[in-house]
Amino acid sequence: MAKIIPFQAVRPTRDKVSLVTCRSYEDYTTAELAAQLDFNPLSFLHVIKPAYTNQEKVTFEKRYRQVHQKYQDFKLENILVQDKKPAIYIHQIITKTQSYTGLIVGSSVADYCNNTIKKHEETLDYRVRLLKEYMKHAEFNTEPVLMTYPDNKIIENWIFNQTQKLADFEFSSTKKETNYLWKIDDPLEISWIQNIFSKIPSLYIADGHHRFQAAQLLSQEFPQDNNKAHLLSYLISENTIKVYEFNRLVRDLNGWSKPAFIAALESNFIVENKDQQPYQPTAKQEFGMYLDGAFYKLTYRNRATKTHDVLENLDTQIIYHTILLPLLAIQDLRNDERIEYLSGKQSILELKQQVDEGSFAVGFILYPSNINEIKALADNNLIMPPKSTYIEPKFRSGMVVYEL
Structure with a gap:
């Protein structure tokens, strides 16, 4: 059964969130990247790419340590602040044509190992090893694994009720997407939603297979560290996910x-x-x-x-x-x-x-393929050919940080 946990997220302050969060590094053109890094000192891209300023070429390990240091600098400058209580988070993305609402939680690496969390994509060993070293030295994760769960009216109604409250923050991106985040830190609410998910037999990875396998290696290296026994995840109902070819x-x-x-x-x-x-x-x-x-x-x-x-x-x-x-x-x-x-x-x-x-x-x-094909493959321990699906939503880096 699926296990989820709350965590003390590190997040941008409300007044800075629109300047801090960014798309995945690979999504920017060279010109866009230069503009962000040259003219926006608050962009989380400075954490992801700390060697940019000096255009220096460094080893992977040195770069990962620089990422960690730049992340600590953002915390010292109060650009990023840690929540005082463990929480789960509801995140909503509204685009011109789509709306996505899901839960940001910690997911169990043990569930990944025992196939409660199911996979459909083959991973590359070298990428897994690099990601594992990145997590180890950077000591945080801000790109959640995207996972789906079966449509569930109880969860849907609970999320709807929670999102009628004032959001912790609301901001628009340069891609004209509106983002909302609600923090749920009431222990009774957290326990209730954990109980609901404990009755769900399986979760399905939509995007993030390499991250989860890297987390598995990291948890094996640090078996006593509970933070490393979980991974930042974005859980979304399977009827709202968008699969492109x-x-x-x-x-x-x-x-x-x-x-x-x-x-x-x-x-x-x-x-x-x-x-x-x-x-x-x-x-x-x-x-x-x-x-x-x-x-x-x-x-x-x-x-x-x-x-x-x-x-x-x-x-x-x-x-x-x-x-x-x-x-x-x-x-x-x-x-x-x-x-x-x-x-x-x-x-x-x-x-x-x-x-x-x-x-x-x-x-x-x-x-395009569909979620039923993805689930059928995962249920039968089959692997999709490379580049079979492009899946949305995509999560912005720096919005919610899970410390390892």
Whole structure:
């Protein structure tokens, strides 16, 4: 059964929160990053990237220690302040098209080990080791693992009632997202919601597999440290999570001419030329393709006789086994430099532009997976192919910090 705990978060003061919090470091363009670091001394990016000012190249361990020191500086300057009592937090993000509301808690590493917290994504050992060392030396975590729980009216009603109160803070980001945070530090309320979650059989990781595995290694190194036995998590009902696809861009046709490549596709797909009409798939096992100035619709021929194997029925698996591997000779989806990915949040016209400019020879447009596929894979201990899903919401760094 799922175990959650309250914790004493370190948070920006109410007057500074809009200046402190930031997106994930990788989400910024070079120009955006420079602007934030040059002109906003309160940005949490200064904690994440403390060597920026001197543009120095340092070892991983030295950088992690600099992160820790800069974090301590922010606390000494009262930019970040620790709550006096353990609490759980309700966080709401409202965008132009979506609204997400979830619980920020500490989740149990033991639950991850015993598969109460279920996984669907393969991790890379080197990334896990780096994250573990980062957590060890920085001694905090501010990017929660995103997890889902089954729709639950009791939790939904409780969250609704709590969010009718005045939020601890409210602020808007430069991406025109409005963020709210409510602190729940009443022991009776905390005990009540812990009891509700203790009756939920499983939680499912949506985003953050590497963080959880790194936390597992850290807890093994410090078995007596209760803080390291838990990890910052954002729990959200599965009916509100948003799953986008990752589209594929390939640099060349692996020696195929255009007519020969299309002919080869026809052994597994019904190929329809859409010419200049941008094509977005409207159902599973349909694919879009952009090649040499034209869009195509690819309909998988075996869809009527598909197996009950949830992994083999994934669109990302189908396109890998029918096109990327046998025709384009792409074996390693993570590391092959001939393939790149665009999230489904980006327009397919961006994909078209990159092909038209000659950076890539062909682009493939996929239909997004859904939470039921993710759960089915996790329940059967199966792993999604790399870059199968781009999942929202995304949490802002520096808004809630969990100290390890």
